[in-house]
Amino acid sequence: MFTQASQPQMWDKKASQYGRFSHHENSFQKQILSKIAARGIHFHDKSVLDVGCGTGIYTLHIAQEALHVNALDFSGEMLALLNEDAKHEGLCSKLTLTCKTWEAFEAPETFEILFCSMSPALRNDADFQKFHDLAHEHCIYLGWAGKRESTLLDPIFQAHDLPLKAPPGAEPLKAWLHDQKIDYEREYIEEKRLHVKPYEEALASVLWHLEINQTLPQLERIQELLAPLNHNNTIAFETNIGVELISWKK
Template identity: 30%
Template sequence: MSSHVALWSRASKHALQQNDFSEDTDYILNWIENQGIGFEGYSLLDIGCGTGTFALPLALKKAHVTALDLSCDMLKIVNEKSEALDTEVSVRLQHADWGAFTSEETYDIVLASMTPALSTQRDIEAMLNATRSLGIFVGWKKYRHNSLLDLLLIAHNAPEYHANPSVEVKTFLHALEKASIAYNVHYFPSTYKRAYTFEQAKEYAYKQLIGYNIFPSEAKINAVLNDLIEDNLIVSENKSEKGVVLFSKCPLLHHFSLVC
């Protein structure tokens, strides 16, 4: 666990300067609300909340949000962003590793989006058990093409390692079907770019390669980054197909909104 904490703590250093995927977040929340689902007044757990990509917009929609993450630095950013908002936003912070977290508490809505916090069957089952009524899962349908990471993996002779680091949509749907839980799933394309300084890109490279259990070669990383740098910046383009799953443990909603 300590190595994962270190990786995500390092990642949080640049999180305030990075794109928070706001377009994807808005798209996903709009789609959910178009299914007839509201958030106001409901308790909501955001598993692996990161820097608050979903936690803060949902708090603005008057949900009672608990933001859970294993990184104190990520939670600190959530807290700073929450305090900076000119509204009465209340987000409860929970420092925990979901893979080892145990609690008898359940929530009206439980959300997990693009997070390695859900990486095993036990993690999925724990999410389902924590869900009182509705759940939201966002994950990969097809793993992303990342122009920077692709080159780093090729340079390290490990393109086969370019696999999904978190639970895929199809795996999550299988768990729902096994548990006889009703769901609706919607797939959509996602494209974004990120710009890094040389040092930021180098930290990113080390984090990603270590995450794939690949020993980073500084010489190979430097060679890739030097080829890509332009105007003192390294731009990475990311393309993927994601899926948003809305599932219900409430029989009343099985025929209300969960229709493909």
């Protein structure tokens, strides 16, 4: 599974449906940033590298405090949306947008804080070592922790003989930290959310998830499964995911 997760064109296709920066005080992003602050990690006047930043749902919160943020992602479409929101927030001068893979990224300098959230960029020991080496003060990682449920995707994946599994996330990183004898803080967090999407957008999301799993969609069966969820051309569904917030000090 997730063998196509490293292909930029897949994430370009997903960009228009991806979450965007929000000022909402009760957002999941605000909760995560509050937990980071409670660990004594502060972005104020710091140089930050946000690895796999996507559309910037954390990047722009961090940029409000940081001295400067280098936002790194291999999807040009994701970065275009981040740039659009950065202009609206007046934060462009505090950002450098870098469209490269993590493997190809050559840092012109180190950064005080490295941050990565729910990104496939960090996958192996070499990726973790590079992440660690580029930080002066702290490394922060928010990643999948095994739990992934969706009332939209679960029945469709079952119909295609696929398990809906969480991508690799926190476990490989924790194993590397143990091997390196690096002390870290961790917290398991669950997020349950109700989503409401237009029918065509929900269908496109289903097809994207099957494509990234290299599975040919059974379109008629998918339409049958979506029908009970379809109310006035709108699909409402719930997701419940488990993530782990990991941080360590250099």
